[in-house]
Amino acid sequence: MYRLFLVLQIEDNILSIVSISKYSSYLIKIIQENIMIENLLKLMEIDSTSGMEAGLAFFIRDNFRNDNNTIELQDVGDGTYNVFIRWGIPKVIFCTHLDTVPPYISPKFEGDIIYGRGACDAKGQIASMFEACLELKKEGNSGFGLLLLSGEEVGSKGANIANKLIEGCEYVIVGEPTENKIIRAGKGTKRFEVLISGKSAHSGYPHLGDDAVERFRKFLNELADIDFPHDEKLGETTYNISGINAPNAVNVVRTMFFSGFISGLHLIQTGLLQTN
Secondary structure (H helix, E strand, C coil): CCCCCCEEEEECCEEEEEECHHHHHHHHHHHHHHHHHHHHHHHHCCCCECCCCHHHHHHHHHHCCCCCCEEEEEECCCCCEEEEEEECCCCEEEEEECCECCCCCCCEEECCEEECCCCCCCHHHHHHHHHHHHHHHHCCCCCEEEEEECCHHHCCHHHHHHHHHCCCCCEEEECCCCCCCCCCCCCCCCEEEEEEECECEECCCHHHCECHHHHHHHHHHHHHHCCCCEECCCEECECEEECCECCCCCCEECCEEEEEEEECECCCCCCCCCCC
């Protein structure tokens, strides 16, 4: 509920507003902030854990449309969608993502702090960027958009689709948790799926086999010894290894070892990562 306090006067039996000008900008700001907070809480009430973004995409399509914008869904191909909101033909695009990491945590508003999954990464950015777009339109601007991506937390699936569909954009402003600092550059990412094969043998006769896990250990040692490039602005190359799996019986020398994905190999060039 919003309460506006107006100064009124009666003159010649006519009731008129004398002034709210002293407080009008402050009151409008309060109203806008409350609407933005309500939008954020509604967004956070929808579980959009990676792979489940469709419901949030449909909600935004149905509730963020107005007479001044155009909203389209971009089919990512895995049951999820990007949302692209346009005011004219965008040269500048605000961009963030729809999906969140698990587990889902419902929103809670205490004092002046909103808690819950997505408050920081990145539904807070959706609400604030949409409000910024509304303000830009009120000021008479056009030629900008808001792009909301699916699958950002699991390989940037939505971004890959958007890159193929959107043309003419000159600038992208990305909303991410950055401690309220403006970030001018970010590391790129390469992902490698690694399969290391060996030769199966009973664990009582390991010399008859070729242990894929031992091969993987040597691979990690070689990886750690690689002198990856250093960037003056972005610092050292970083990487992480995920999805490790050795699907063999406990009494069998491993014939196959999946290390899943080695991701975050930033700034490296093709050919630096090799193993026999």
